[in-house]
Amino acid sequence: AQSVSQHNHHVILSEAASLELGCNYSYGGTVNLFWYVQYPGQHLQLLLKYFSGDPLVKGIKGFEAEFIKSKFSFNLRKPSVQWSDTAEYFCAVNANNAGNMLTFGGGTRLMVKP
Amino acid sequence: GAGVSQSPRYKVAKRGQDVALRCDPISGHVSLFWYQQALGQGPEFLTYFQNEAQLDKSGLPSDRFFAERPEGSVSTLKIQRTQQEDSAVYLCASSLISRALDGELFFGEGSRLTVL
Numbered sequence: 307a308q309s310v311s312q313h314n315h316h317v318i319l320s321e322a323a324s325l326e327l328g329c330n331y332s333y334g335g336t337v338n339l340f341w342y343v344q345y346p347g348q349h350l351q352l353l354l355k356y357f358s359g360d361p362l363v364k365g366i367k368g369f370e371a372e373f374i375k376s377k378f379s380f381n382l383r384k385p386s387v388q389w390s391d392t393a394e395y396f397c398a399v400n401a402n403n404a405g406n407m408l409t410f411g412g413g414t415r416l417m418v419k420p
Numbered sequence: 421g422a423g424v425s426q427s428p429r430y431k432v433a434k435r436g437q438d439v440a441l442r443c444d445p446i447s448g449h450v451s452l453f454w455y456q457q458a459l460g461q462g463p464e465f466l467t468y469f470q471n472e473a474q475l476d477k478s479g480l481p482s483d484r485f486f487a488e489r490p491e492g493s494v495s496t497l498k499i500q501r502t503q504q505e506d507s508a509v510y511l512c513a514s515s516l517i518s519r520a521l522d523g524e525l526f527f528g529e530g531s532r533l534t535v536l
Binding site: 349 | 528
């Protein structure tokens with residue numbers, strides 16, 4: 307069965323700091339990878355996704371993620387965070403043999419101090 | 421509204437009661453998912469519909485959980501004889517196309533169930 311690990315449960319940064327949130331998955335086959343964000347009081351929204359091609363994926367609001375197959379990782383990055391990035395971030399994986407099922411990590415709660 | 425709508429937003433039930441949670445997906449969306457999110461954890465897959473057909477219910481934790489989407493639009497998640505461990509936020513998501521993960525999943529705000 308596939309699983310997703312997000313090692314940082316809580317991250318606190320000051321504005322303009324760089325961000326990297328870790329995501330590792332366990333599945334040896336072909337995967338589709340996603341990052342979702344949940345702003346306070348709002349629903350989950352898609353930040354970016356990787357299906358194939360360039361392993362460096364750019365998403366909305368200046369976020370990007372890099373798929374490193376050899377490390378089973380899909381870390382999320384942003385060069386300079388803003389207070390408005392305060393949210394919970396979820397990495398998710400779909401294995402090609404899992405139909406339409408997404409497996410989510412436990413989430414990382416990011417707080418950006420103004 | 422334009423998004424996925426879920427009701428009720430909050431539900432408190434006594435242990436042993438039955439509950440029903442409703443999801444109104446975005447109009448025309450073919451795929452519909454239910455997820456369970458316990459406190460401090462990520463969402464966990466429960467079940468998936470393509471139109472009215474329930475194609476995957478492998479995530480339903482017990483036979484007390486039942487989901488339906490009889491006309492291929494609104495869906496209801498029913499939990500019978502609720503237990504304390506059922507306390508969670510229940511998320512509904514929909515997608516326009518049948519291969520849902522090729523498109524974007526749109527999530528509702530969830531129904532928070534507390535079982536006393």
